[in-house]
Amino acid sequence: DVKVTQSSRYLVKRTGEKVFLECVQDMDHENMFWYRQDPGLGLRLIYFSYDVKMKEKGDIPEGYSVSREKKERFSLILESASTNQTSMYLCASSLSGRGNTIYFGEGSWLTVV
Amino acid sequence: TQLLEQSPQFLSIQEGENLTVYCNSSSVFSSLQWYRQEPGEGPVLLVTVVTGGEVKKLKRLTFQFGDARKDSSLHITAAQPGDTGLYLCAGGDQTGANNLFFGTGTRLTVIP
Numbered sequence: 436d437v438k439v440t441q442s443s444r445y446l447v448k449r450t451g452e453k454v455f456l457e458c459v460q461d462m463d464h465e466n467m468f469w470y471r472q473d474p475g476l477g478l479r480l481i482y483f484s485y486d487v488k489m490k491e492k493g494d495i496p497e498g499y500s501v502s503r504e505k506k507e508r509f510s511l512i513l514e515s516a517s518t519n520q521t522s523m524y525l526c527a528s529s530l531s532g533r534g535n536t537i538y539f540g541e542g543s544w545l546t547v548v
Numbered sequence: 549t550q551l552l553e554q555s556p557q558f559l560s561i562q563e564g565e566n567l568t569v570y571c572n573s574s575s576v577f578s579s580l581q582w583y584r585q586e587p588g589e590g591p592v593l594l595v596t597v598v599t600g601g602e603v604k605k606l607k608r609l610t611f612q613f614g615d616a617r618k619d620s621s622l623h624i625t626a627a628q629p630g631d632t633g634l635y636l637c638a639g640g641d642q643t644g645a646n647n648l649f650f651g652t653g654t655r656l657t658v659i660p
């Protein structure tokens with residue numbers, strides 16, 4: 436079974452803190468994604484990566500950066516957390532190519548106070 | 549960004565009833581996927597449809613992709629409490645990228 440593991444399920448951070456969200460997948464997938472999910476807005480893509488050290492901006496990259504130093508690991512970084520970044524963050528991975536299934540992690544609930 | 553609107557946003561029905569959820573866009577998609585998400589978990593893929601007009605059945609769930617590949621529907625027959633969850637449609641990027649564009653979601657509650 437494909438496993439996408441997000442290191443932190445629940446985090447509470449203060450405004451201005453630097454936040455790292457880690458994600459690891461065990462199926463040798465080329466593609467990895469970070470989404471945020473907010474009520475009424477669905478899932479919105481923050482960044483995705485199609486290979487090691489490669490990254491592409493999604494729909495809402497502002498305030499975020501990412502790192503992919505190894506194929507299995509994709510990190511989301513909030514350089515200076517703000518209250519409007521309080522959300523559920525979902526990591527996902529897939530094989531390259533169209534129409535492949537995207538597998539999601541269980542999500543990380545981040546609250547910025 | 550290619551927008552996908554789902555309707556209804558919320559749906560509460562009695563066990564045994566039928567229901568249809570709609571997913572509409574002005575954009576054309578290479579494929580359309582439906583996911584279900586339960587509280588505290590990530591979305592899980594239910595089905596992928598890739599051909600305009602395609603219909604797929606998964607037990608009591610019937611999925612249809614519109615002829616023009618801009619819209620889709622999910623029909624559930626004789627809903628059960630276990631069907632409760634957030635249903636998300638997602639369209640595949642026509643440009644060839646591996647990205648999916650997600651709909652706004654339909655939260656279904658089936659009351660025993």
